[in-house]
Amino acid sequence: MSEHPAHGGRNALILIAVLVAIWQVTFWIVGDIALTSPVATLRYTAKLVTGETFGMHFFDTMRAFAIAFALSVVIGLLVGFWLGFERLSGDVLEPMIVTVYAIPKLTLYPILLLAFGLGLSAKVAFGVLHGVIPIILFTLSAVRNTKPILLKTGHVLKLSRPQMVRWILFPAAIPEIFTGLRVGFSLTLIGSLLAEMFASQRGLGYLLMTGIGLHNVELVMSVTLLIVVFAAAVSTLLLQIDRRLHRRA
Amino acid sequence: MSRMKRLIAYRLAVIVGVIALLEVLCLTGAIDKITMQPPHLIARDLYRLLVSGRMNGAIMKTLTNTVLALVFALGVGVIVGALLHRRRALRDTLDPLFATYYAVPVFAFYPFFIVVFGLGDLPQILIAFMLGVVAMIVNTLNGLDRVPPVLLKTARIMHLSPIDTALRLTLPSAGPYLLTGAKLAVAYAFIGIIGSEFILSRGGIGYEINFAYSNFDNATMYPLIVLILLASIAINTVLTRWEQTLLARRGAR
Numbered sequence: 001m002s003e004h005p006a007h008g009g010r011n012a013l014i015l016i017a018v019l020v021a022i023w024q025v026t027f028w029i030v031g032d033i034a035l036t037s038p039v040a041t042l043r044y045t046a047k048l049v050t051g052e053t054f055g056m057h058f059f060d061t062m063r064a065f066a067i068a069f070a071l072s073v074v075i076g077l078l079v080g081f082w083l084g085f086e087r088l089s090g091d092v093l094e095p096m097i098v099t100v101y102a103i104p105k106l107t108l109y110p111i112l113l114l115a116f117g118l119g120l121s122a123k124v125a126f127g128v129l130h131g132v133i134p135i136i137l138f139t140l141s142a143v144r145n146t147k148p149i150l151l152k153t154g155h156v157l158k159l160s161r162p163q164m165v166r167w168i169l170f171p172a173a174i175p176e177i178f179t180g181l182r183v184g185f186s187l188t189l190i191g192s193l194l195a196e197m198f199a200s201q202r203g204l205g206y207l208l209m210t211g212i213g214l215h216n217v218e219l220v221m222s223v224t225l226l227i228v229v230f231a232a233a234v235s236t237l238l239l240q241i242d243r244r245l246h247r248r249a
Numbered sequence: 250m251s252r253m254k255r256l257i258a259y260r261l262a263v264i265v266g267v268i269a270l271l272e273v274l275c276l277t278g279a280i281d282k283i284t285m286q287p288p289h290l291i292a293r294d295l296y297r298l299l300v301s302g303r304m305n306g307a308i309m310k311t312l313t314n315t316v317l318a319l320v321f322a323l324g325v326g327v328i329v330g331a332l333l334h335r336r337r338a339l340r341d342t343l344d345p346l347f348a349t350y351y352a353v354p355v356f357a358f359y360p361f362f363i364v365v366f367g368l369g370d371l372p373q374i375l376i377a378f379m380l381g382v383v384a385m386i387v388n389t390l391n392g393l394d395r396v397p398p399v400l401l402k403t404a405r406i407m408h409l410s411p412i413d414t415a416l417r418l419t420l421p422s423a424g425p426y427l428l429t430g431a432k433l434a435v436a437y438a439f440i441g442i443i444g445s446e447f448i449l450s451r452g453g454i455g456y457e458i459n460f461a462y463s464n465f466d467n468a469t470m471y472p473l474i475v476l477i478l479l480a481s482i483a484i485n486t487v488l489t490r491w492e493q494t495l496l497a498r499r500g501a502r
Contacts, residue, residue, distance in 0.1 A: 011341055011342045011343075011344060011345055012345040014342050015342055015343065015345055015346055030365070034364060034365040035365065088259075091256055092256055092259040092260055092263065093263070095260070096260060096263070099482055099485055099486070102436040102481060102485045103440075103477070103478055103481045103482065103485075104439055104440040104443040104444055104455075104477060104481060105440075106440070106443065106444040106447050106448075106455070107443060107447065107455065107458055107473075107474050107477050107478075108474065109447075110458060110459075110462040110470060110474070111285070111471075111474065113462070114283070114284045114285065115284055115285075185352075186351065186352035186353075189352075189354065190354040190356070193354050193356070193357065194354070194356055194444070194448075197356065197359075197360075197448050198447065198448055198459075205357075208357065208360045209360065209448075209449070211360055211364075212360045212363055212364065212449065215364065217364050220360045220361050220364055221361060223357075224357050224358060224360070224361050227353075227354060227357045228353050228354075228357065231349075231352050231353045231354060232349045232352065232353055234352075235348075235349045235352030235353075236345065236348075236349055239348055239349065
């Protein structure tokens with residue numbers, strides 16, 4: 001949507017206000033057995049965040065997420081550039097990678113657990129499994145869609161392959177690669193959290209599952225709120241940068 | 250041999266190569282027995298599992314819930330998409346929601362739904378519905394945007410009824426995009442049901458995989474994982490073929 005940025009901000013504010021209003025009204029209807037009100041949830045969230053164990057869970061999730069995202073970016077860019085260059089390999093593998101995108105990856109998690117053991121490395125591997133695919137696919141298509149005239153110029157200048165990547169392909173493909181990184185960022189976060197929800201002793205996902213076990217509605221709602229707000233805020237920021245890059249290109 | 254056939258042959262070679270590699274690694278003991286069984290044993294176990302009928306109940310439960318969630322996601326998605334298409338202001342307001350929707354881990358809502366609705370089928374169907382419906386809404390909007398205005402003008406001149414316009418003009422033009430939305434919704438509904446069964450539930454294939462994992466029962470776990478992979482790959486391949494046929498017919502690609 002090529003709308004005015006200020007309108008986008010206004011729309012987002014209206015949307016948040018409406019969502020909070022719906023939450024409040026639902027609370028009035030359903031009552032406090034199954035639900036806590038927005039104000040009570042915020043109050044509990046403040047208490048939770050300043051509490052002593054929260055930092056440990058938060059940093060555990062963030063550490064797994066950060067390692068997973070770094071690996072996704074490195075592997076994704078390498079594989080993406082390779083498949084973009086090598087026409088045949090790209091044509092053979094691209095549809096297979098697209099198919100992997102659509103399978104319920106959660107069912108693969110037990111295999112990762114058996115291979116890596118319960119802990120950080122399984123979580124990281126699961127995050128990478130989610131995040132690396134969009135980065136590969138977007139990089140691949142970015143490299144393939146580079147204007148032929150740019151590549152010809154590179155050939156005329158007798159650039160080596162690394163120089164070609166550094167000075168021609170990378171700058172030309174940046175907007176599309178960034179889109180891949182944006183999607184990869186979100187999916188890596190989803191992957192890391194899902195891994196924690198299934199089998200883990202720490203992290204925000206684990207905190208959510210303990211909430212169910214203890215039937216602690218406040219805890220479940222607070223952690224859900226934190227995750228949703230964090231994911232939505234970061235993704236909105238990345239989307240703004242993304243749109244600016246595409247407009248300039 | 251045509252290029253397409255050659256590509257498919259290469260793809261098959263890659264798959265066969267990976268399976269053969271796993272087979273060798275398992276048989277030589279590079280991958281130990283506790284981690285994974287050799288592929289030929291997985292295939293044998295899968296055959297036995299299906300013939301015994303032991304998993305029929307779980308398979309039916311997963312399929313029923315997936316289809317329920319899918320029907321709601323498709324129905325609500327098309328209706329909401331069609332309504333939003335006429336309400337520019339509302340659509341602009343919802344745009345930030347659609348743009349960030351798939352960046353938010355929808356599964357994070359699952360514990361909350363369990364707390365509210367109890368540990369039954371409803372939380373699972375809701376998660377699958379939530380995952381699928383937005384893909385359908387966004388693609389419906391996308392499809393309706395691409396109906397050529399001249400066709401709608403023609404319809405007005407010819408005094409076509411709204412139903413005729415929808416069936417003869419809008420649907421054929423928007424069709425490929427609706428199918429793209431439906432394809433995504435199918436994948437998401439399946440992911441939603443299997444995923445939530447897997448995280449916490451009382452039945453279904455996802456639950457059985459989790460159960461087998463907890464009991465170190467690889468002879469059940471691996472065949473079930475392979476079953477799900479095969480099912481989702483098959484569905485996705487068929488829908489992608491159909492989508493490409495429609496797009497080619499419309500000359501969009």
